[in-house]
Amino acid sequence: MKLLVNGREREVDAPSDMPLLWVLRDVLGYTGTKFGCGMAQCGACTVHLDGKAVRACSTPVAAVGSRAVTTIEGLSSDGSHPVQRAWAEVDVVQCGYCQPGQIMTAAALLTTNPKPTDADIDAALSGNICRCGAYQRIRAAVHRAAELKGGA
Amino acid sequence: MRLILISSLVLAGCSHSEGPAPATPVPMAAAAAPASAQAPLAAFETVRAVLQDPRCQNCHPAIDQPLQTDQGFVHAMNVQRGPTGHGLPGAECSACHGKANAPDSYGPHQPPGVATDWHLPPPEMKMVFVGRSSRELCEQLKDPQRNGHKDMAGLLQHVSSDPLVLWGWSPGFGRRPVSVPHAEFVAAFKRWSDAGAPCPQ
Amino acid sequence: MRAISRRELLAASGTGLIIAFVIPGRAEALLAGPARKPKPLPSPNAFLRIGTDDTVTVLLSHSEMGQGIWTTLPLLVAEELGCDWSKIRVEHAPAHPAYAHTGFGMQMTGGSTSTWSEYDRYRTVGALARELLVRAAAEEWKTDAAKLRVENGYVIGGSRRASFGQLAEHARALPAPTKVNLKPPEKWTSIGKPVRRLDSPEKITGRAVFGIDVQFPGLRTALVSRSPVFGGTLRSFDATEARKVPGVEQVVQVPSGVAVIATNAWSARLGRAALKTDWDLGSFAGMDTEKMRAEALALSRTDGAVAVSKGNVEASLGKGAKRLEADYEVPYLAHAPMEPLNCTVKREGDRCDVWIGTQFQTMDQQVVAQVLGLKPEQVNIHTTFLGGGFGRRATPVSDFAREAAEVTKAAGVPVKVMWTRDDDIRGGYYRPAYHHRVEAALDGKGRPVAWKHTVVGQSILAGTPFEAMMVKNGIDETSIEGINDSAYLAGVAARRVTLHSPRRPIPVLWWRSVGNSHTAFVVESMLDELAHAAGKDPLAFRLEMLKRSPRHAKVLKTAAENAGWGRAPAPGRARGLALHESFGSIVAQVAEVSIEPERDIRVHRVVCAVDCGQPINPLGIEAQIQGGIAFGLAAALHSQLTFREGRVEQSNFHDYQVLRIDEMPTVEVHIIKSGAKMGGIGEPGTPPIAPAVGNAVFALTGKRLRTLPFRLA
Incomplete structure (x- = not known):
């Protein structure tokens, strides 16, 4: 089957019920998308399908269809996306494992809601678990990303 | 902890409504009435049991958050109804709920999916099932201003064939379906509506 | 491919620019400290390399498991070296005795020790390198080294300047100084100032390689089916159905269970689901939580191994004006780091390579060597980034490295053994459950005069290689730390602390803040009970007990003052406080809570x-405190x-719930520069939060919560 990943059309040889997560990681080598729970509980596997945040671990690859898949590797080639810049500025990361998922959700949030409140941020990102507890800086960084986006 | 049981929701509901707690079968006020009058009310009781089955009422909550599981916990992850019933930006229902249930091979506790998109009723028409008495539920169901602008024929079609309704009987691996069989539910609905859709008093 | 370590990438980059500048042999003695004999170093053989391209690799x-050591250790080097911060590169060292912990003698990360234990070593590394670079410049310019200065990666003398890279090869050939002078604190330019993390760029782009991300041609992925009950065999x-799953290549038995080996993780998962296993569940199959709690309760009424005994506690309890008794309980807990456990093992003849996010390199190296019949030095440990550790990646028995070595040995191919979240929640190595029984008495003036404390819970150290060394007279100190050494209790004239360590087949382990994760909860909640029983303000009551501990008192006052203690909080809210010392650091927290119908307890600030x-x-300290609070609050x-x-009932984040962003309070951190000996920071933020919240709930509702997790109803 064909899959459009980060702007590139890829021919994928995988069973149709394989979760998109494992197609991305084990078949295509996009290891930035993480495995955390396998049941859409933790958000570590969050990617964009046509710009919307989706958990790749519980999405069969066949369900993707013609929608464009964007992974953390495709958000920007060099960490220059406003969310990524804000994340670096605010010094968000700790172990960093959940951060690709956090960043993808935050980016999707800002696409629809360019000036989110704390409550909007909490609502958008409550599906993304961070065991290191970087939440307070995640909130700050989403606000900062909104500024960077607005100013860009 | 963020989880509250349905029972506490029900209690909360009771504090500003006079109806009996609906989680338990509602005593038939019409018990002494003639059998002909009882039949449609018994049929409605079947309808009520379905509407207030966790598979159905979890997405017809009294609060602006969906519920989960047979216990009716408030949906984890701070999920919100949002402006259209489809969640909030970044946490739309579609972030986890796809166009179909996950294959059985994915195991239990997978987010269920449906072709017509997982969602709650919109905020301007919440169609609350949770905590409603039989009578309240019945009157709401018949009122086009509160039931999604449907007439009886529309409602019958909705309960017969809407994919989101039908999902309640094929809820995915490891999840208990609605207790009343779908055909029985539709038949009861039809009996009740054919009898003029009377409401329990 | 991703599996190539950064080191190999550097070597293979083909630019020819990177030439190792290493600390010469004679300097090793200085770095290794007086107690240990220096052993030969592998190549590249030290803590620092300066490339001819001016990069400085630490x-x-x-x-690095989130605590920020990737930034802190380079910062210590840079303070003395005077390098260009933008030229810093960082790598995990290979497993080698040269990298042994300066205090513990093995290569490891834990106990909130990394920064203080490396404070001298990494600064010394920087100072040594600077001295050599300056000398090299002095020789080239035929001038006096004392006339030269170092600035941002350059050695400068008058109008002449040379970059570190230009001097690296010359410096490498020089004999090492036998003594270096470290900068006095007043000359520091970096230490103590906020510095952003060096690992952000790779972690925000998905380039950072965690153990689970290791891939190379020929690598297989395995999932292991383990006994559903601890101790089962x-x-x-029957692997018939498992082998039919496309992608499944082998099914092999290993000591811990049955491994299903496949070309990818998903096939391995499907294969494992199709595997049929028959287990002798063993005696623990009859056990459940209620039974264990009842056993612990009964034991708590009897005297255990004596950890502390001062004065006549029974007599003092009898004489007190007021006597309080309470039982506190905490459950078993999983660490649940976001990256599920994994380990990749590849063996080729006498060489073995292991990729693992580990806190215990030395143990892993020895265990893998033992399983494969190799010498430890034949096992190359490549430490990847750790997707969280919290203690789980520091097992004295190297459980997941051992298992991966066993699977690789049985399969005969390179294998990455991966755990699913279910495996993680159900697979063991938990913070033990504990029951605490406390009896205490106040004198007529409301001062504590007697404290009798009985602790019941599994020993973390029992049955490990550390037991002989660390368990003394039946006391595993990790079970009672925070009680026996409490600054509060030091002033209580009669006190007795005893310990029961029942043996159970449940694998247990240190969990962020170890014993302090429960002892702080009990001691600080009980003190609060006493304060209220004495009719005193909880802050004043504590300060009275801390009269001989001015550091502690200052920390508590600082937190209380900044929280507005003594002034009424917003309507519907209340505050609670707690102070606890652990890992050499003192932390006080004031939590402001409310009760909300749909959330129960909500912690605002x-x-x-x-x-x-x-x-x-300071940025790292704030992050660790915020994180410690989030971890403890979960x-x-x-x-x-x-x-x-005998089976663990929870299996994933739906029923083993942790903290999400909507429950994260606003955390305000005040750092007190006491000038005292440096302590740790990774763990001390965790212990005070549970009692601070519990005490606030009491202030708000009058209900004393003595069991974790808190339940109002």
Whole structure:
């Protein structure tokens, strides 16, 4: 089957019920998308399908269809996306494992809601678990990303 | 902890409504009435049991958050109804709920999916099932201003064939379906509506 | 491919620019400290390499698991070296005795020790390198080294300047100085100032390689089917259906269970689901949480091994004007790091390579060598980034490295053994459950005069290689730390602390803050009970007890003042406070809570004061405190493991709940520069949060919560 990943059309040889997560990681080598729970509980596997945040671990690859898949590797080639810049500025990361998922959700949030409140941020990102507890800086960084986006 | 049981929701509901707690079968006020009058009310009781089955009422909550599981916990992850019933930006229902249930091979506790998109009723028409008495539920169901602008024929079609309704009987691996069989539910609905859709008093 | 380590990438980059500048042999003695004999170093052989391209590569003797050591150790080097911060590169060191912990003698990360234990070593590395670079420049320019200065990666003398890279090869050939002078604190330019993390760029782009991301041609992925009950043994298995799953290549038995080996993780998962296993579940199959709790309760009424005995506690309890008794309980807990455990092992003849996010390199190296019949030095440990550790990646028995070595040995191919979240929640190595029984008495003036404390819970150290060394007279100190050494209790004239360590087959382990994760909860909650029983303000009551501990008193006052203690909080809210010393640092927290119908306890704000001695990077300290609070709050509000018929009932984040962003309070951190000996910071933020919240709930509702996680109803 064909899959459009980060702007590139890829021919994928995988069973149709394989979760998109494992197609991305084990078949295509996009290891930035993480495995955390396998049941859409933790958000570590969050990617964009046509710009919307989706958990790749519980999405069969066949369900993707013609929608464009964007992974953390495709958000920007060099960490220059406003969310990524804000994340670096605010010094968000700790172990960093959940951060690709956090960043993808935050980016999707800002696409629809360019000036989110704390409550909007909490609502958008409550599906993304961070065991290191970087939440307070995640909130700050989403606000900062909104500024960077607005100013860009 | 963020989880509250349905029972506490029900209690909360009771504090500003006079109806009996609906989680338990509602005593038939019409018990002494003639059998002909009882039949449609018994049929409605079947309808009520379905509407207030966790598979159905979890997405017809009294609060602006969906519920989960047979216990009716408030949906984890701070999920919100949002402006259209489809969640909030970044946490739309579609972030986890796809166009179909996950294959059985994915195991239990997978987010269920449906072709017509997982969602709650919109905020301007919440169609609350949770905590409603039989009578309240019945009157709401018949009122086009509160039931999604449907007439009886529309409602019958909705309960017969809407994919989101039908999902309640094929809820995915490891999840208990609605207790009343779908055909029985539709038949009861039809009996009740054919009898003029009377409401329990 | 991703599996190539950064080191190999550097070597293979083909630019020819990178030439190792290493600390010469004679300097090793200086670095290794007086107690240990220096052993030959592998190549590249030290803590620092300066490339001819001016890059300064710092090799970490500790693992980066979120605590920020990737930034802190380079910061210590840079302070003395005077390099260009933008030219810093960082790598995890290989497993080698040279990188042994300066205090513990093995290569490891844990106990909130990385920064203070490396404070001298990494600064010395920087100073040594600077001295050599300056000498090299002095020789080239035929001038006096004393006339030269170092600035931002250059040695400068008058109008002449040379970059570190230009001097690297010359410096390499020089004999090492036998003594270096470290900068006095007043000359520091970096230490103590906020510095952003060096690992952000790779972690925000998905380039950072965690153990689970290791891939190379020929690598297979395995999932292991383990006994559903701890202590169970495999009777038989039938792999017929498992082998039919496309992608499944082998099914092999290993000591821990049956491994399904496939070309990818998903096939391995499907294969494992199709595997039929028959287990002899063993005696623990009859055990459940209620039974264990009842056993612990009964034991708590009897005297255990004596850890502390001062004065006549029974007599003092009898004489007190007021006597309080209470039982406190905490459950088993999983660490649940976001990256599920994994380990990749590849063997080729006498060489073995292991990729692992580990806190215990030395153990892993020895265990893998033992399983494969190799010498430890034939096992190359490549430490990847750790997707969280919290203690789980520091097992004295190297459980997941051992298992991966066993699977690779049985399969004969390179294998990555991966755990699913279910495996993680159900697979063991938990914070033990504990029951605490406390009896205390106040004198006529409301001062505590007697404290009798009985602790019941599994020993973390029992049965490990550390037991002989660390368990003394039946006392595993990790079970009672925070009680026996409490600054509060030091002033209580009659006190007795005893310990029961029942043996159970449940594998247990240190969990962020170890014993302090429960002892702080009990001591600080009980003190609060006493304060209220004495009719005193909880802050005043504590300060009275801390009269001889001015550091502690200052920390508590700082937190209280900044939280507005004594002034009424917003309507519907109340404050609670707690102070606890652990890992050499003192932390006080004031939590402000309310009760909300749909959330039960909501923690709005936590004001925290910290005395960790000399702060190195305030940004790192704040992050660790915030994180420690989030970790402790998850346990205070949500997380618990329960057993039914020997099986763990929880399996994933839907029923083993942790903290999400909507429950994260605003955390305010006040760092006190006491000038005291440096303490740790990774763990001390965790212990005070549960009692601070519990005490606030009492202030708000009058209800004393003595069991974690908190339940109002």
